[in-house]
Amino acid sequence: MTAHISFRQVTKTFPIRGGAVSGRGPAVFTALDSVELEVPAGEFVAVVGPSGCGKSTLLDLLGGLTAPTSGEILLGGRPVTGPGPDRSIVFQQYALLPWRTAQGNVEFGLEAIGVPRRQRAARAREYLDLVGLTGFEDRHPHELSGGMKQRVAIARSLAYDPDVLLMDEPFAALDAQTRESLQDELLRIWRSTGKTVVFITHGIEEAVYLGGRVAVLTSRPGRVKEIVAIDLGERSEGQDLRSSPEFARYRHEIWSLLHDEVSRAQLLEREVSQV
Template identity: 75%
Template sequence: MPEATTQSTTPKIVFEDVRKHFTVKDRTGARQGTRFTALDGIDLEIADGEFVVLVGPSGCGKSTLLELLGGLTRPTGGRILLDGEPVTGPGLDRGVVFQQYALLPWRTAQGNVEFGLEATGVPRRQRTARAREFLDLVGLTGFEDRHPHELSGGMRQRVAIARSFAYDPGVLLMDEPFAALDAQTRESLQDELLRIWQRTGKTVVFITHGIDEAVYLGQRVAVMTSRPGRIKQIVPVALGSRTATDDLRSSPEFALHRHEIWSLLHDEVAKAQQLEKEEASV
């Protein structure tokens, strides 16, 4: 796949020995809870304009890592840098798309996309034009005046993506955004996302449980261990252009990458399941 941008030698995002601990109350609600480590020593660099996918077993800390990058919570140790500056809280330089659409039900598709633009002080006329531009980009021209309940799940997720791109964040954080969709819609939105990424050159950090989705979308796939989450291995994905063939998922190259990531994940999933059993028996 052609690079969306010319990547500089200075990383856009840097995780340096990032750790995150939580304290969980026991079943009796006692104040003295159990302290467990969600993330332990995460080191990862992401280039400007890169599309990186995180995969790992349930409970390995993927979403926690994204929340830390989004500034929604603080690390227990280590640091996260964005454009060379420590992440200390949320900011409009990062857009977030969750599995749940998180749209405002009383606003139309147009109004939802304009929401982020209002927060950045964009004048009303410019907001309208920019919202329509990004609704067109995600294939929703003609649906500007529909409310979320009048749209399909795939359409609602397109609105969420348009909203995140419209106010021009440098980084897009996506936490299993297509997990709740049917297979055909999911593949369609994967293609849509790749097309938008190539056009805009944004840096994308994407979480998924799907190995096929990880291989199809990512320039690199970071495989995480079972809890405590660490980066087990980073797999570069060399597939050329994802849009040059209609049958990429059936290609031998795709199968090789898929098998490599599956092999890395297999033991970690087994460890995570064993940990869940042990914790449930306590």
Template identity: 70%
Template structure:
């Protein structure tokens, strides 16, 4: 159940970006509103998934939490303190693995620890521990080009976990993987989350992935992104061999999230068509 004190809080958060330089010095630049009036609490240890149509600001939300950009209005709080920049209390896993090609799997996991001044022996121990945690025993000396896509993503996950962040931020980390590898890593991630108790914020386009992974699924509206609804998911206890995707509970949650998204996707597509017509008219 959610804690009375949230781990993460978005308070009336809005984010706009300038579109282009004004033609005259007096003219204000046009602005693009990515997020508008976001209010969102995430409990300690929660696996929170965010879904929404393309362009609704999902990745921007994650960038705000990661401290890579700042809200235009409102504030983002972590443990009650405003997020003012990146920090070692947050680890990020991207869709692109962002591994250093000249380093081995072990070397990539050790990279963040080196930057933090961790002694060499401790770095080696932690790298071995977290590579084992993500199922890569025996692959520590392989370079990224010697690993499959799923293995590279496991290395990226181990690297983020190794310096023990409180919060794990994941921006569509499995989107580029084949279906079988994706399912395997979903189960692996759930296992890591249960063992470590990390707070996870996970972005995805997949409704099935959202329902499978998330304790709570936040559905954003089409641009500008706002919180449309939060769906609490409870698939019950299950044995490792059970597939919850075949259960009636899973089907019901999947239908609910899809229903919430359907109108927003249609609106997003209409916005894109309107923008295209505007460009054609201007041309």
């Protein structure tokens, strides 16, 4: 299958304010270094890595919110040069407009791309139904639980039919039961829409449960250390996949990859502090 998303030797650096290296110009912080990643169309890829390894930076680059220092990112064979309607981002914080209802929040993105009012309303109701919020169209954010707010955010992101759904730890702030429920909902939505999903998480179990593949990043600067293909077989309702031997095996494999990186990062930090 032709890769829908391609990271080709992508490096991202940031200048360090007030920092300079004698005779070498301004000091820089390298967030990502020579990242290579291919994501076929329609795939669900989870990305994990140690804290500060550049996971969110990777998503910002793909979303076109910032540009790589070197290398290139291709989407459908075309370079990513900025944000576009072919991509949508769901953040950890819901970013809902408090003065708008659930339906009004979903319609917001459709207004921006010029969808007529009647079509906006119908499409907003369609996607609120898709995320299980039929009957809550007229509720304001303060009248919704955290999980329901995130459902609205997902519906808003899907409503204008992007090719790619980018998710930056969207369930991190939720309680465990709500998080697991929304993971199941997200998989159902992914199967029904066929979107390409790139899902950033710090949770190993979440990555294994959701991802068809899991990309493990190294400690700073972030590189793709390994990509683990996940095969948990056919899923059936009521099945407790998280307790299966296969799930435990994948979890341990990714934990081992991450444990080495966290240990290396801690060692480097101690060495730097002693200089």
